[in-house]
Amino acid sequence: MSVIRFLRGIIKPYIIVFKHAISKPHTIKYPYERLMFSDGYRGRISLRFEKCIGCGLCSRTCPNRAIEMVEIEGEKHSFPQINFGRCSFCCLCVDVCPRGALFSDEVVELSVIKRDDLIYHPYKLSNPQPLESILKDLKKTITVQIEDGRLSYTLLRRREENV
Amino acid sequence: MIISWGPQHPISGQFRIILETDGENVLKLTPDIGFTHRGIEKILENRTFLQGIVPVERLSMLDTANFLLAYVRAVEEIAEVDVPPRAKYIRTILCEISRINSHLYALGLIAEACGGYPAIFLWTVADRELFLDVAEMLTGTRWSYSFFIPGGVRRDIPSGFKEKVLEVLDYFEGRLETYRDSWLENELFKRRARGVGELPLDKAVTLGAAGPTLRGSGFRFDTRKDEPYEAYEDLDFKLVSMEEGDSYARTMVRYLEMVESVKIIREAIENIPEGRFRVRVPMRVPEGEAYVRVETARGEVGLHMITDGSIKPYRVKINSPSLRNLYVLSRMPEFSRLLVADVPVVLWSFDPWFLDADR
Amino acid sequence: MLIDEILGWIKLNLKDLIQIVLFPGIAFILIFAVAATWFERKYLAHSMLRIGPLHTGRVAGWLQIIADFIKLTGKEVITPRNVNVFLFNLLPVLSVCTSAIAVAFIPFSSDWIIYEGNGISLLLFFAAASLTPYITLMLGWISNNKYSIIGAMRVSYVYISAEIPAFLAAMGVAIMAGSFSLIDIVEAQSRIPFLIPQILGFIVFFIAFLAEVERVPFDIPVAEQEIVAGWRTEYSGINFGVTMMMDYIPLCTWTLLFVTLYLGGYQGPLIFASQTLSNFFWILLKFSLVIVVILLFRSVFPRLRMDQTLRLTWKYLTPAAFLNLIITAIIAYYYPDLFGLIGAS
Numbered sequence: 001m002s003v004i005r006f007l008r009g010i011i012k013p014y015i016i017v018f019k020h021a022i023s024k025p026h027t028i029k030y031p032y033e034r035l036m037f038s039d040g041y042r043g044r045i046s047l048r049f050e051k052c053i054g055c056g057l058c059s060r061t062c063p064n065r066a067i068e069m070v071e072i073e074g075e076k077h078s079f080p081q082i083n084f085g086r087c088s089f090c091c092l093c094v095d096v097c098p099r100g101a102l103f104s105d106e107v108v109e110l111s112v113i114k115r116d117d118l119i120y121h122p123y124k125l126s127n128p129q130p131l132e133s134i135l136k137d138l139k140k141t142i143t144v145q146i147e148d149g150r151l152s153y154t155l156l157r158r159r160e161e162n163v
Numbered sequence: 164m165i166i167s168w169g170p171q172h173p174i175s176g177q178f179r180i181i182l183e184t185d186g187e188n189v190l191k192l193t194p195d196i197g198f199t200h201r202g203i204e205k206i207l208e209n210r211t212f213l214q215g216i217v218p219v220e221r222l223s224m225l226d227t228a229n230f231l232l233a234y235v236r237a238v239e240e241i242a243e244v245d246v247p248p249r250a251k252y253i254r255t256i257l258c259e260i261s262r263i264n265s266h267l268y269a270l271g272l273i274a275e276a277c278g279g280y281p282a283i284f285l286w287t288v289a290d291r292e293l294f295l296d297v298a299e300m301l302t303g304t305r306w307s308y309s310f311f312i313p314g315g316v317r318r319d320i321p322s323g324f325k326e327k328v329l330e331v332l333d334y335f336e337g338r339l340e341t342y343r344d345s346w347l348e349n350e351l352f353k354r355r356a357r358g359v360g361e362l363p364l365d366k367a368v369t370l371g372a373a374g375p376t377l378r379g380s381g382f383r384f385d386t387r388k389d390e391p392y393e394a395y396e397d398l399d400f401k402l403v404s405m406e407e408g409d410s411y412a413r414t415m416v417r418y419l420e421m422v423e424s425v426k427i428i429r430e431a432i433e434n435i436p437e438g439r440f441r442v443r444v445p446m447r448v449p450e451g452e453a454y455v456r457v458e459t460a461r462g463e464v465g466l467h468m469i470t471d472g473s474i475k476p477y478r479v480k481i482n483s484p485s486l487r488n489l490y491v492l493s494r495m496p497e498f499s500r501l502l503v504a505d506v507p508v509v510l511w512s513f514d515p516w517f518l519d520a521d522r
Numbered sequence: 523m524l525i526d527e528i529l530g531w532i533k534l535n536l537k538d539l540i541q542i543v544l545f546p547g548i549a550f551i552l553i554f555a556v557a558a559t560w561f562e563r564k565y566l567a568h569s570m571l572r573i574g575p576l577h578t579g580r581v582a583g584w585l586q587i588i589a590d591f592i593k594l595t596g597k598e599v600i601t602p603r604n605v606n607v608f609l610f611n612l613l614p615v616l617s618v619c620t621s622a623i624a625v626a627f628i629p630f631s632s633d634w635i636i637y638e639g640n641g642i643s644l645l646l647f648f649a650a651a652s653l654t655p656y657i658t659l660m661l662g663w664i665s666n667n668k669y670s671i672i673g674a675m676r677v678s679y680v681y682i683s684a685e686i687p688a689f690l691a692a693m694g695v696a697i698m699a700g701s702f703s704l705i706d707i708v709e710a711q712s713r714i715p716f717l718i719p720q721i722l723g724f725i726v727f728f729i730a731f732l733a734e735v736e737r738v739p740f741d742i743p744v745a746e747q748e749i750v751a752g753w754r755t756e757y758s759g760i761n762f763g764v765t766m767m768m769d770y771i772p773l774c775t776w777t778l779l780f781v782t783l784y785l786g787g788y789q790g791p792l793i794f795a796s797q798t799l800s801n802f803f804w805i806l807l808k809f810s811l812v813i814v815v816i817l818l819f820r821s822v823f824p825r826l827r828m829d830q831t832l833r834l835t836w837k838y839l840t841p842a843a844f845l846n847l848i849i850t851a852i853i854a855y856y857y858p859d860l861f862g863l864i865g866a867s
């Protein structure tokens with residue numbers, strides 16, 4: 001009896017793993033395909049320049065002191081400048097802004113060569129680069145789904161959308 | 164022979180064990196922590212109550228919601244605010260998702276620690292992705308949610324959330340069976356983990372083990388039952404414990420807790436009450452003191468907060484489960500025979516998270 | 523003229539040269555090592571629901587292995603302090619050579635074998651294959667590292683305890699075929715492979731040979747989670763590449779022996795016009811199937827502990843191999859006709 005149980009405990013795992021080996025992999029080929037996030041994703045922060053009243057609440061709320069209020073010549077009040085090297089994307093600044101001047105989108109591709117480039121001046125903040133121009137190779141976008149059925153990895157597949 | 168096992172080691176993590184061995188037998192085992200000390204407690208003294216939710220999560224990146232819950236509840240207790248029931252349910256759901264995330268990773272890691280190159284390690288990572296999706300839908304981020312604030316939660320449940328959660332849970336229950344068949348019932352894994360690193364009940368209690376380590380030794384204790392918080396009082400779930408006290412029992416406790424978590428999420432999402440999801444908490448919290456206990460994936464965390472009436476806490480002290488479990492690990496060779504090959508298995512059956520041991 | 527003499531010699535020994543340099547010899551082993559590395563990476567990746575190497579070389583990342591090898595050659599070779607530099611650099615190469623020798627005794631067709639070995643090629647195979655562990659042992663020992671020493675000691679334990687049951691199981695086959703010559707053994711399986719009459723020996727040999735080739739669940743000497751990389755911890759750069767190749771060369775030779783002893787070697791129905799080509803096809807097919815089966819073990823099973831491995835080999839495998847040997851011997855002595863039934867001598 002114990003021999004049978006032992007053999008079962010050897011052969012069954014092997015079969016399960018083999019089934020996985022011949023099923024479709026889950027990898028998303030990133031620069032060509034990209035996972036799409038749901039609405040309200042907390043990614044890059046951008047500024048609606050004309051809405052900001054320069055109250056500085058965002059700067060005081062930021063837990064990581066990533067926001068600095070900078071003066072801009074020709075403008076009456078100061079504007080937030082975000083250092084994305086310090087930002088943790090908690091989006092407290094977005095929540096706290098009384099005018100809704102800050103918003104977050106689903107872009108997370110923020111890497112740069114020089115560290116100073118991570119400091120976004122209000123002008124840069126208010127002109128967010130669209131995703132397509134950052135990821136030039138992007139061909140399809142993906143959302144993970146379960147299409148009927150338990151226990152099946154293969155059905156956990158992608159819905160193709162146009163960018 | 165003295166072996167420095169870590170911090171540059173394939174599976175040690177940000178952590179080191181100094182092993183004194185005689186051939187393959189381990190005579191003495193000294194955990195050496197502190198590689199990731201960031202002074203979170205001091206940082207919290209310099210943040211307002213709202214800002215504090217970000218650093219406190221960095222204690223445990225796998226189980227952010229539960230650690231944050233301890234902090235938020237401490238603030239609420241001092242400020243004497245009543246959290247609306249809807250917020251309580253949302254918190255419970257996110258906490259259980261967080262627990263599943265953490266346990267899945269622990270299951271993968273113990274497989275990795277037993278050797279080979281087990282496929283289950285990446286299956287658990289792949290399935291965690293679904294829960295991250297769910298959490299992303301709710302909170303807007305996949306990883307460190309910063310979702311609970313004093314007085315409630317930051318967002319309401321989005322439309323379509325319930326269907327998505329139920330779908331994921333259905334799928335995940337099937338996957339749990341796959342894990343059981345392919346790894347927990349794997350005879351070779353049983354041979355590696357059964358009877359390895361046995362922690363008797365009296366030792367577990369006197370040395371102060373926490374969480375699944377304690378329950379794996381047969382001590383029926385869970386803060387969610389012992390002192391129910393949030394919505395756990397209304398929900399029906401079993402307290403999981405195993406008698407054996409070995410690495411296999413600890414792994415099994417985590418596995419069964421995942422099964423229970425699925426049930427909790429199901430029940431909570433069905434019975435979620437209507438109403439507000441947030442109440443206002445003043446910036447200035449009155450002078451006071453609170454000690455709250457929250458059951459995280461690794462065991463009970465105790466957070467002691469003292470306020471002095473300003474906008475920042477005066478002092479925060481965090482009693483983290485991983486540190487207590489590492490102390491148990493250091494005493495392990497006294498009452499249980501260990502070989503060099505057992506060290507990774509026992510270590511990861513304790514599922515320590517060195518960030519919260521170092522703080 | 524000298525050149526004429528050399529050409530004449532080459533012409534005279536053309537077949538031997540092709541065998542040594544190309545087919546069962548050096549080129550085959552190197553190509554196998556590269557292909558097996560690639561296949562293992564892809565296969566295990568798919569079992570984990572990943573893709574594995576993808577871009578290099580357009581088709582399924584096949585150039586990635588070569589790229590990695592080139593990268594390894596470009597890396598700095600670090601020699602630890604207080605080691606014998608000459609031995610430290612020589613031993614990896616030496617171990618590759620010694621473990622590759624064993625392929626010389628495997629018949630790929632009745633007339634395609636590098637060295638028949640005067641009718642004792644099975645014994646010669648074991649002699650050649652068991653040289654490698656000594657070199658591995660030395661290699662770990664001279665590395666002057668605690669992990670390496672533990673790894674080296676584990677090598678000696680595992681190899682010795684696995685080689686005895688493997689040898690005893692192979693003796694059962696030798697009795698049945700009535701010869702130590704691998705060609706005779708293959709010819710004796712023309713009607714039915716020894717897998718069926720020697721089922722006990724087959725199981726023993728299979729487990730023991732997994733331990734011999736350091737495959738999961740017996741990859742104890744290089745246990746990554748316990749002792750970093752075992753005996754090869756201190757090797758870096760191209761030396762590391764060579765020690766990695768040592769994983770695959772014994773795998774190649776031992777799997778070939780396994781196929782030869784139990785699965786009928788090169789026997790199989792004629793499918794090409796030439797008997798030799800068809801023999802090559804059958805042995806390579808069986809060989810690949812066995813490789814595919816055992817490569818997946820790595821992502822299914824955990825590694826056994828040292829004491830568990832020793833208990834398994836000494837307490838179960840060795841007695842089982844003896845039992846198998848005794849039964850075979852009794853049958854061979856009293857009822858030799860039974861062997862005739864299945865086509866053996």
Ligand code: SF4
Nearest residue numbers: 062087088090091093
């Ligand atoms: S997202 Fe958080 S960390 Fe980043 S700038 Fe806003 S408040 Fe600061």
Ligand code: SF4
Nearest residue numbers: 052053055056058097
């Ligand atoms: S972005 Fe919003 S919070 Fe920040 S200064 Fe402008 S208006 Fe105030």
